[in-house]
Amino acid sequence: MSTTVSLGVVGLGFMGRTHADNAVEFGHDVIAGADVVAETREAFAGDYGAATYESFEEMYDSEELDAVAVSTPNAFHEPAVVAALERGYDVLCEKPLADDLAGAERIAAAAADSEGFCMVNFHNRLSTAAEVFTEYQAEGRFGEITHVDADYVRRRGIPGVGSWFTEKELSGGGAVVDIGVHAIDFALYLMEYPEVEEVFAVTRTEFGHREDYVDPGDWYDETDDAVFDVEDSATAMIRCGDDRTISLEVTWAANQPDSTEFLARGTEAGATLELGGEELTIHEAGRQGTDHLVDATVSEGSIDHAGWAGSDRLFLEGVAAGEAPEMNTVEQGLSVQRVIDAIYRSAESGTCVAVGDERRDDAA
Incomplete structure (x- = not known):
């Protein structure tokens, strides 16, 4: 340069x-x-x-x-x-x-x-697994990606209470805004950013207020004047154009193992990869010799300047x-923000809501 x-x-x-x-x-x-x-x-x-x-x-x-x-x-x-x-x-x-x-x-x-x-x-997106996936995707190996399971789950990982992360006035939201934004973007990226049409979501606050909150990683660090007025988990179903879907699970704290696993399901093959990770496993089926299933793991490689x-x-x-x-365009950032907005509107209304600037008022 x-x-x-x-x-x-x-x-x-x-x-x-x-x-x-x-x-x-x-x-x-x-x-x-x-x-x-x-x-x-x-x-x-x-x-x-x-x-x-x-x-x-x-x-x-x-x-x-x-x-x-x-x-x-x-x-x-x-x-x-x-x-x-x-x-x-x-x-x-x-x-x-x-x-x-x-x-x-x-x-x-x-x-x-x-x-x-x-x-x-x-x-x-700047990871070995993501780059290998997109290269194979460009070659048509996966066919059309029709569904993505997207998990960003921390078993215990609420950011320090009293910081801006847990105060809605400064952050705009909790786990969805902090880590869910990564999961939403990455899922859409694996699907080549289709238009998102509808969202159904539930948000929860189950751990942020608990006096007996267990925090082995010392993330929490509550102070006397701490503010916690955001969600610590969310579950959402996102429907895109042509009935392609994303199942989203995001938590700062949950009684389940940590996970940043993404499973992309295509018409010709599927793939499992970790958010920001190096390893990619491709799931296929074949008829050579006999009907069979193939799980091929791509490893032992890494790109320069990840993350x-x-x-x-x-x-x-x-x-x-x-x-x-x-x-990582501003238009893609706006698409993600529209999904975040729809998650919160759906959780508040208890109904499925439309996504998109022009439909927001009608759907509210």
């Missing part, structure tokens, strides 16, 4: 530092950062030699940037992303696009009018080339 990208980071916590580290690793310049916490700004400035600002507006007005990575709590994605796009910057936005559908729609509209592009950090590093590299290469990446 011959062009060095000048990157600004909005939100200087763990993910902001991850984006900064990857940018430096790939030979780019982290020249500025913005965060409301003074101590966080000071540490970032010291570690990266970057100018820091309390507000993203001040950073945008003061610095000559090529691109921005936005990694704030969900409620603050929209103003930071829209303002960057209005200035023509390319933007990497953490998932989900926003804390609600209206905010995501405004981001998508700003991206459509901008000289820059917006990419969503759906990093689980967060792969996503950052894809974004920065797009910025340097002046071309929006074809993966």
